[in-house]
Every structure is written in structure tokens, then in C-alpha cells.
Amino acid sequence: MSYKTLEPFFKPKSIAVIGASRSPEKVGYQLVKSLIDVGYEGKIYPVNPKADEILGLKAYPNIKSIGETVDLALIAIPAQNVPEVLREAGECKVKCVIVISGGFKEIGGEGVKLEEEIKRIAKEYGIRLMGPNCIGVYDPHNKIDTLFLPRDRALRPKKGDIAFISQSGAMGVAFLDWMTMENIGLSCFISYGNKADVDEIDLLEYLLHDEKCKVIAMYLEEITNGKRFIEVASETSKVKPIVAIKAGRTMEGAKAVSSHTGALAGREEIVEAAFKKAGVIRAYDTHELFDYARALATGRIAFGDRIAIITDGGGAGVMATDKLTDERMGVGLKLAELKDETKLELKKHIPPFAIPHNPIDLTGSVTPEMYGDVIEIVSRDENVDGIVVIVLIHPPGMNVKVVDEVEKAYKSTNKPILIASTGGEPTQKILRMFQERGIPSYPEVERAVKAMKCLVERGRYLKKLERRFH
Amino acid sequence: MSYKTLEPFFKPKSIAVIGASRSPEKVGYQLVKSLIDVGYEGKIYPVNPKADEILGLKAYPNIKSIGETVDLALIAIPAQNVPEVLREAGECKVKCVIVISGGFKEIGGEGVKLEEEIKRIAKEYGIRLMGPNCIGVYDPHNKIDTLFLPRDRALRPKKGDIAFISQSGAMGVAFLDWMTMENIGLSCFISYGNKADVDEIDLLEYLLHDEKCKVIAMYLEEITNGKRFIEVASETSKVKPIVAIKAGRTMEGAKAVSSHTGALAGREEIVEAAFKKAGVIRAYDTHELFDYARALATGRIAFGDRIAIITDGGGAGVMATDKLTDERMGVGLKLAELKDETKLELKKHIPPFAIPHNPIDLTGSVTPEMYGDVIEIVSRDENVDGIVVIVLIHPPGMNVKVVDEVEKAYKSTNKPILIASTGGEPTQKILRMFQERGIPSYPEVERAVKAMKCLVERGRYLKKLERRFH
Numbered sequence: 001m002s003y004k005t006l007e008p009f010f011k012p013k014s015i016a017v018i019g020a021s022r023s024p025e026k027v028g029y030q031l032v033k034s035l036i037d038v039g040y041e042g043k044i045y046p047v048n049p050k051a052d053e054i055l056g057l058k059a060y061p062n063i064k065s066i067g068e069t070v071d072l073a074l075i076a077i078p079a080q081n082v083p084e085v086l087r088e089a090g091e092c093k094v095k096c097v098i099v100i101s102g103g104f105k106e107i108g109g110e111g112v113k114l115e116e117e118i119k120r121i122a123k124e125y126g127i128r129l130m131g132p133n134c135i136g137v138y139d140p141h142n143k144i145d146t147l148f149l150p151r152d153r154a155l156r157p158k159k160g161d162i163a164f165i166s167q168s169g170a171m172g173v174a175f176l177d178w179m180t181m182e183n184i185g186l187s188c189f190i191s192y193g194n195k196a197d198v199d200e201i202d203l204l205e206y207l208l209h210d211e212k213c214k215v216i217a218m219y220l221e222e223i224t225n226g227k228r229f230i231e232v233a234s235e236t237s238k239v240k241p242i243v244a245i246k247a248g249r250t251m252e253g254a255k256a257v258s259s260h261t262g263a264l265a266g267r268e269e270i271v272e273a274a275f276k277k278a279g280v281i282r283a284y285d286t287h288e289l290f291d292y293a294r295a296l297a298t299g300r301i302a303f304g305d306r307i308a309i310i311t312d313g314g315g316a317g318v319m320a321t322d323k324l325t326d327e328r329m330g331v332g333l334k335l336a337e338l339k340d341e342t343k344l345e346l347k348k349h350i351p352p353f354a355i356p357h358n359p360i361d362l363t364g365s366v367t368p369e370m371y372g373d374v375i376e377i378v379s380r381d382e383n384v385d386g387i388v389v390i391v392l393i394h395p396p397g398m399n400v401k402v403v404d405e406v407e408k409a410y411k412s413t414n415k416p417i418l419i420a421s422t423g424g425e426p427t428q429k430i431l432r433m434f435q436e437r438g439i440p441s442y443p444e445v446e447r448a449v450k451a452m453k454c455l456v457e458r459g460r461y462l463k464k465l466e467r468r469f470h
Numbered sequence: 471m472s473y474k475t476l477e478p479f480f481k482p483k484s485i486a487v488i489g490a491s492r493s494p495e496k497v498g499y500q501l502v503k504s505l506i507d508v509g510y511e512g513k514i515y516p517v518n519p520k521a522d523e524i525l526g527l528k529a530y531p532n533i534k535s536i537g538e539t540v541d542l543a544l545i546a547i548p549a550q551n552v553p554e555v556l557r558e559a560g561e562c563k564v565k566c567v568i569v570i571s572g573g574f575k576e577i578g579g580e581g582v583k584l585e586e587e588i589k590r591i592a593k594e595y596g597i598r599l600m601g602p603n604c605i606g607v608y609d610p611h612n613k614i615d616t617l618f619l620p621r622d623r624a625l626r627p628k629k630g631d632i633a634f635i636s637q638s639g640a641m642g643v644a645f646l647d648w649m650t651m652e653n654i655g656l657s658c659f660i661s662y663g664n665k666a667d668v669d670e671i672d673l674l675e676y677l678l679h680d681e682k683c684k685v686i687a688m689y690l691e692e693i694t695n696g697k698r699f700i701e702v703a704s705e706t707s708k709v710k711p712i713v714a715i716k717a718g719r720t721m722e723g724a725k726a727v728s729s730h731t732g733a734l735a736g737r738e739e740i741v742e743a744a745f746k747k748a749g750v751i752r753a754y755d756t757h758e759l760f761d762y763a764r765a766l767a768t769g770r771i772a773f774g775d776r777i778a779i780i781t782d783g784g785g786a787g788v789m790a791t792d793k794l795t796d797e798r799m800g801v802g803l804k805l806a807e808l809k810d811e812t813k814l815e816l817k818k819h820i821p822p823f824a825i826p827h828n829p830i831d832l833t834g835s836v837t838p839e840m841y842g843d844v845i846e847i848v849s850r851d852e853n854v855d856g857i858v859v860i861v862l863i864h865p866p867g868m869n870v871k872v873v874d875e876v877e878k879a880y881k882s883t884n885k886p887i888l889i890a891s892t893g894g895e896p897t898q899k900i901l902r903m904f905q906e907r908g909i910p911s912y913p914e915v916e917r918a919v920k921a922m923k924c925l926v927e928r929g930r931y932l933k934k935l936e937r938r939f940h
Contacts, residue, residue, distance in 0.1 A: 030866055166785070169783070177896075247792060249792045249799070250791065253792035255791075260787065316640050318717040321722050353577050396497060396500055423624075426622065428651075
């Protein structure tokens with residue numbers, strides 16, 4: 001089916017909320033509230049036979065009584081009542097439906113039958129169905145928010161270019177929270193749950209055509225159709241990098257998947273091979289997914305594995321070097337061998353007792369200007385494919401000016417530069433400042449090193465594609 | 471030498487600051503300021519031939535002119551002048567000296583000779599020498615602070631029972647920052663740099679006898695004397711758990727060590743064997759060190775590897791299960807098999823559509839009370855050796871009361887319980903609340919799982935010791 005059938009999930013002219021409620025602790029209340037809070041510009045129709053008005057909006061006893069076209073319906077009522085309502089939605093020509101309710105395939109037995117039934121009804125009426133057992137869509141560009149999670153606890157990030165599609169709502173929400181906290185922009189977020197109809201493949205196709213999306217992050221518990229996944233993911237990853245977590249890797253994890261979304265997690269070797277073939281970069285935990293996505297969102301790629309490390313703390317430089325070069329416990333990249341002219345040039349800018357080799361330790365006598373100069377010099381070296389810059393702000397000569405200095409140097413090159421800075425609140429502030437200037441910054445040296453590996457992987461994949469086409 | 475010779479580093483009655491300065495950007499200014507700021511209760515003697523007064527304290531042209539006993543001298547002057555001043559300190563019967571200055575073994579050549587010289591002088595006069603190239607001691611219990619890093623950027627944690635000894639100052643400072651941010655207490659911090667005299671073995675001996683220390687965390691770049699290290703660490707780890715990072719694991723990392731503290735990093739296999747023999751738990755990055763130390767500080771031990779996971783997000787439960795059970799990418803523990811009576815009891819407290827098996831998913835219908843009840847029930851199960859509790863605060867029915875509920879359940883058992891909660895500022899607040907109540911809490915499920923592994927390792931070690939003695 002064409003990806004265009006999914007458009008009403010993202011750009012609906014009107015939305016009905018089935019199971020809307022007047023009690024703030026209810027999902028059906030939060031759904032209406034989220035749409036209002038996000039500034040949704042179309043019509044909202046709360047549906048509840050026992051209410052006349054919800055959150056200042058006229059309420060309707062059922063979909064039919066609305067008497068107008070409904071592009072998208074959100075359903076949050078007990079599972080056993082969903083088929084009936086879905087049929088009614090079909091008769092009213094609702095185009096898309098998000099079934100928030102749980103109690104389907106994930107609970108087994110009756111739930112499995114119920115899910116089969118809603119699948120059949122959706123097909124019969126040509127409705128595109130997202131869920132059940134999901135939280136749906138948050139799209140800050142199109143001002144759609146179907147998340148029933150209160151905004152004071154579940155934060156909503158600003159507009160941006162990273163899309164996140166997730167089988168799990170909870171993992172998605174953690175991701176959104178982190179994005180908000182780090183001031184990173186989202187293109188859209190989609191939680192698709194048990195995927196009775198809309199699945200990760202449909203969503204990849206949609207995102208491939210969505211101009212505001214530059215990078216795709218995914219949390220998967222199951223790949224429905226391996227062959228088709230590889231096809232679509234391959235097409236997509238040529239244009240937009242894809243990073244994915246595949247949960248349920250272990251036998252025990254796979255069992256847990258089954259009671260979460262009722263899916264079969266699939267064999268680990270097959271997933272591994274499919275990702276490799278399709279150019280999907282794999283992440284193993286949420287932070288990795290988050291870290292890789294924002295490194296990739298810069299559009300900078302490491303076209304080689306020779307990395308320079310610049311630091312003002314010797315120990316941090318050693319730790320980064322271990323992580324960078326270790327084949328088993330680390331990422332297995334190379335410490336760049338600096339050219340002689342680079343070393344000579346560096347000598348003029350580093351403290352007299354510092355040694356100009358990689359990792360380059362600016363020592364406790366560091367200044368913000370030193371960072372700017374040294375990054376510029378190192379980035380000009382042809383032996384360097386990427387730079388990890390460790391900025392510890394504790395030394396007496398350091399201050400926030402380091403952000404300006406690094407930014408200037410960052411703009412002087414196209415090579416990837418990732419920042420790491422470990423420490424408390426003053427450090428966190430600096431990290432956010434870097435991130436606001438579009439320079440990915442990480443609170444641990446190891447995380448920056450892993451993110452650099454991801455840019456190297458992307459570079460390798462693009463080179464491989466290139467060879468294939470020339 | 472007796473560990474008692476180290477006491478003046480921690481409980482000096484008087485301190486001279488050689489190289490004290492009136493310029494706030496100078497190390498010699500910050501040293502005096504840090505001692506004042508920490509509320510040091512003894513006498514401070516700034517030494518600077520060009521000043522009469524520094525920060526309101528009378529300054530002296532040299533140590534001799536002080537005319538009183540000096541227990542501890544901090545030296546922050548250019549390396550080439552250190553031998554002369556050290557000799558003067560010796561003649562004045564100074565007991566302990568911290569050489570902050572760099573420019574010794576770590577720069578090679580002349581630096582190596584200079585370090586040999588100060589070593590010889592210290593020995594000749596019976597001075598215990600810490601450093602050179604270090605930042606010394608921060609001890610909030612004894613109100614000693616020799617860190618030249620301004621307090622607004624390098625945070626100082628509150629009093630507590632975790633000791634941290636670090637060859638690197640920068641790694642140490644990151645650790646202190648994190649402790650402060652998470653409100654975790656420190657017994658003392660020691661950065662010992664090039665260890666011309668005082669080394670990690672001396673410090674372990676001191677900490678073994680230091681009552682306020684319950685757990686020891688270490689960042690090491692080199693182990694000076696393997697045999698003696700094993701002896702002392704074994705003695706210590708019987709009483710107090712030791713967690714350690716050994717940096718310079720890789721060939722490239724070892725080279726970086728050499729230009730950092732001038733040390734030889736030593737063969738990885740030997741380090742591995744030494745740690746194992748001495749019962750030292752190994753951490754591979756700063757966060758692991760931090761996470762393990764605060765799990766161990768609770769004094770709770772997992773006497774088995776069967777772990778229960780309680781969550782309100784299915785995806786997070788799956789991720790935790792993967793990490794828990796995976797032998798290769800995870801920690802290789804077991805998912806506890808709940809007893810039938812536990813399952814029956816759980817049924818009464820979890821949502822009707824939730825399935826009472828491990829991982830236990832309380833679903834989006836969770837309440838704070840549910841956490842309290844479920845943790846209590848699960849902790850009573852003899853098949854459970856430890857519990858990882860994932861608390862996502864996003865669902866509508868959740869709120870901060872969950873902290874009270876979990877605390878109540880926590881106090882009802884002696885089994886280890888570790889919290890994980892992923893998310894933005896509202897989540898961070900909850901994490902800090904848990905930590906304040908003495909319940910270790912982690913911002914990623916994977917980190918909580920790894921910390922649980924550390925408690926299982928500690929349990930195994932203690933069991934092994936027990937077998938040896940019975």
C-alpha cells in the first residue's frame with residue numbers, strides 16, 4: 001500500500017477521541033489535552049456518551065453523531081469494545097485509527113482473537129490502523145500529539161530532524177525526554193505497539209518520503225517481514241541513516257517480548273544479517289540509539305577510522321584511547337598518526353611541557369583558545385578522519401568561552417568532531433551549550449568514542465554503496 | 471612503612487602552601503582558597519617571597535621563616551625549583567608533602583631525573599611525599615581540600631562512606647562532580663599522580679584502617695608492585711569492597727599512560743589475574759566505577775544470581791532482560807523463576823491484564839502503591855537474590871509517592887534492590903530522591919543491571935572466602 005495512506009496519521013484535518021474523559025487521571029482526558037496543548041489546528045471531536053463537553057470542547061455520544069468527516073480516530077476504551085467502535089469508524093469513512101488500548105495479542109488467549117478481529121475489520125473498511133497497545137504519534141512540525149502522558153512528566157522535544165519509531169511506548173518516551181533535556185530536535189515520534197496493521201516497514205517508507213526527517217532511530221522487538229524489511233531499509237538507508245535497537249536478543253528477552261507486544265522476537269543471527277545487508281547501524285541500548293542518532297544528524301561522516309583525541313585531562317585521554325582502540329571491549333578504531341608538520345604546528349600552541357602526539361593532552365594549563373587552535377590544526381591533517389574532543393572545564397584557565405572557540409574550529413572543517421565532557425551541573429551546562437550550537441556532546445568519553453564509531457560505520461557503508469554503483 | 475605515617479595528609483594540624491599566590495587564576499591562589507572554603511581548622515601558612523598577605527593570611531618568604539611546626543606542605547612551583555624547597559621542608563621537619571607541580575617523569579628526559587631527585591630527598595628526610603603531578607586530598611570529614619580547582623566548576627560532594635583514590639586528577643574530579651550531583655557521600659578523595667613515594671598500596675592500607683570508609687573506588691594507570699598489591703588488596707577486600715578501573719588496557723592506551731604519569735601500564739593479563747585473586751571488582755569506565763561503588767555502599771549483597779525485574783514499561787523490561795541474561799553482550803545472570811505462591815500473591819496486586827511472571831510488567835496502569843506491594847512480595851520469594859526495579863514516571867497514575875512506597879518495601883528486606891529510571895528532568899528528580907533515601911538509582915536500565923552484577927560478584931567472593939575459612 002502506498003505510504004500516502006499513512007498521511008492522516010500525521011496531517012489529519014480532524015480527530016475524534018473515542019473514550020474521551022473528564023477525569024484528569026484518565027487516558028481519554030490526557031488525549032484531548034495533549035492535542036490542545038500541542039496546538040493542533042484541525043477539529044477535535046471528543047466522543048463520550050456520558051458527557052456534553054470535555055475540556056471546553058463539545059462531546060459526541062458516538063462517531064456517527066459527529067456528522068462530519070473524521071480523518072483520524074484515537075481509540076482508548078476497553079479492548080472488548082474496540083471491534084464495535086472500529087466498525088462504526090469504518091462506516092463513517094474514518095481513514096486512520098490509532099488503538100491506544102491494551103489487552104490484545106500481548107495477553108494471549110482472548111486477546112489474540114480480539115486482535116485478529118480488529119485486523120479483519122480494518123482491512124474490510126480500508127482503515128489504516130496503528131496499534132493496538134501503543135501511544136501513537138507526536139509530530140511537533142505538524143502539531144499532532146496523541147501521547148496520553150502528561151507533559152510535566154513526559155517531555156516533548158522541539159522541532160528537528162531526527163525521527164524515532166518505536167514498538168514500545170515507554171522506550172520512546174524516555175528518548176523524547178532525553179531529547180528535550182539536551183535540546184535536540186525531533187522530526188516525529190511514532191509508537192506502533194502490536195502492529196496489527198501499520199508496521200516498521202510502512203513507517204520507514206513514510207519517513208523516506210518525509211522531507212523533514214534526516215535520520216531514523218528505531219526500537220524494534222520484532223521484524224515482521226525480513227525480506228521486505230531489507231528492501232525498504234536498504235532504499236531508505238541510502239538516503240537517510242537508520243540506527244536501530246533490536247530488543248529480545250536473548251532467549252529470556254524474547255520471552256519478555258512476547259508478553260509485551262505478543263510478537264515473536266526472531267532469531268538473532270537473522271536480525272544481525274538483515275541489519276548488515278540493509279545498512280542499518282545497530283545500537284544495543286537506548287543511550288547508544290540516542291547518541292548515534294544525534295551524531296548522524298550533523299550530516300558529517302568519518303571516511304576512515306583514524307581518530308584524533310584532544311583532551312585537557314590525561315586520564316580521560318587514556319580512557320578514550322582504550323575504548324577507541326580495543327577490539328574486544330572497545331570499538332576497534334585507530335589512533336591517528338599525526339603528520340610531522342602537524343606536530344610542529346601544535347608545538348606552538350600547547351603548553352611547553354605537553355607532548356604533541358595523539359592523544360593530545362593540553363594539560364591543566366589549558367585555555368579555551370588552545371582548544372580552538374589545536375582542533376583547527378588537527379582537523380587539517382590528512383591522517384585524521386575524525387576528532388573526539390574531551391573538554392574538562394575544571395582547570396583554573398578554563399571557562400565557557402571554550403564553546404565559542406570549539407564552534408569556530410568546528411565550522412572550519414567538514415570532518416566529524418564529537419565532544420565529551422564529564423562532570424556535574426557546570427559541565428552539563430557546557431554540554432547543552434555545545435548541543436545548541438549543533439555540535440554533538442556526550443557526558444562520558446566512552447559514549448563519544450562509540451558515537452564516532454557509528455560515523456565510521458556510516459562512512460564505510462556509503463563507500464561500499466559507491467563502489468557498487470561505479 | 472606504617473600507614474600511620476600518612477595521617478598528616480588527612481589530619482594535619484598545620485599546612486604550608488609553597489607557591490601561594492594573590493592572582494585568582496593561579497594554582498597557588500586556589501590552594502589557599504580551597505583550604506579556607508572547606509573550613510580547614512588548623513593553621514594555614516601561605517609561602518611567597520613577594521607577598522605579605524594572601525587571602526587575609528600572613529604570608530612567609532619561605533618555610534623556615536614560619537618558625538612553627540608544619541605537618542603538611544603543598545608545593546605548587548615550577549618543577550626545577552621543587553628539590554630545593556623539598557630539602558628546606560625536610561630541614562624544617564615537615565612530615566608530609568603534596569607536590570602538585572607537573573613536569574616530572576611524565577615529560578621524560580630531565581623530568582625523570584628531577585623525579586628521582588625529589589624521591590631521594592624525601593627518603594633522606596623521612597618525608598612522605600604525594601605526587602608529583604597530582605591534586606592531592608579532599609576529605610570532607612577532616613576538612614582538608616588541596617584541590618586547586620575552583621568550587622564553582624569542580625563540585626565537592628558531601629560527607630559519606632565512599633573513598634576514591636585516583637592516579638588521575640581529572641578522572642577524580644569528574645567522579646566528585648557526579649557524586650555531588652547525585653547527592654552521594656564521600657569519605658575521602660586522593661589523587662596521587664606519579665607516585666614518587668605514596669602509592670595505591672599505601673593508600674589501600676590507610677583506608678583499610680579508616681573507619682569512615684566503607685567502599686573503595688580506584689582509578690589506576692599502573693600497579694607498582696603486583697605481589698604486594700595482591701596482599702594488601704586481599705586483606706582490604708575482605709572487609710571493604712574494592713572497585714577499580716585499570717586504564718591503559720590497550721597498547722595505545724598504555725602509551726598514553728606513559729605520557730600522562732610516566733608509568734608503565736603493565737600487562738593486561740597480569741592485572742586481570744591480580745584483581746581476581748585480590749577480590750577487586752573491575753570497572754571499565756568511570757560510570758561503572760561510580761555505579762558499582764554506590765551499589766556496594768548499601769552493604770547489601772546478592773548471594774546468588776537469580777534476579778527479578780519489575781517494570782511499568784514493557785520495552786524497558788525487555789531491554790533489562792537482554793542485558794541481564796546475555797553472556798556475551800550482557801552480564802550473564804539469571805532471570806529468577808518465581809514461586810507459584812508468589813505468582814498467586816502478585817495476581818492480587820497487578821493490573822488484571824498483566825501476567826505475573828518475571829520480568830513483571832505493571833503496565834501503563836501502574837500506581838505507586840503497586841510498586842510497594844509487588845517489591846515486598848517478590849523480595850520474600852526464596853528464588854530471588856536481587857531485584858532491579860524500573861520506575862518510569864510517565865503513566866497517568868504515577869507520581870512521586872512511588873519513592874515512599876519503594877522505600878517502605880526496601881526497608882522490609884535485606885536483599886539488594888536497585889532502581890532504574892529513564893527520562894528527562896522530572897525523572898532525574900525522582901532518581902535523586904531515591905538516592906537521598908539511600909537506594910541506589912540509575913538513569914539507564916543497563917546501568918542498574920550491571921551494578922546488580924557487581925553485587926552478585928561481591929556475594930560470590932564472600933562465599934569463596936567463607937569456604938576457605940571453614
